[in-house]
Amino acid sequence: MPRDAPSGVNEQVLALVNEQRVAHGLQPLAYNEALGNAAQMYADTLASANHWSHTEPDGSTFEQRAASAGYTRWLFLAENLAAGYQEPREIVDGWMRSPGHRANILSAEATEAGVGHAYRGGTRFGHYWTLEFGAS
DSSP states (O other): OOOSSOOHHHHHHHHHHHHHHHHTTOOOOEEOHHHHHHHHHHHHHHHHHTOOSSSOTTSOOHHHHHHHTTOOSOSEEEEEEEESOOSHHHHHHHHHHSHHHHHHHTOSSOOEEEEEEEEOTTSSSSEEEEEEEEEO
């Protein structure tokens, strides 16, 4: 379901990511509606398909998902995924322990982001999280 602003746990994840950025001397990321829509749609896909990959079952990539959501004139684009975590702090802490995810969070190139979350019981992880980074 598309969103025009982050809400609830999605807002908490973005706030925690921004805490990390500020603590490392970087500007906070602004919320971007198109990235938020891309993130939410992919979280929903991961949960409904019980799927775990940066590539969708149909072969599409995060670049294609961003474009489909209207984020087309980007200078920087990256994606963090997380699954199984229930609390925003757990997710961000996990990303900060992972060199690739940490690099995305602390990228000086990133200026905006969107977060998605979906829960589906009976799937491999239950909770699915997406964080799309961009700069336009």
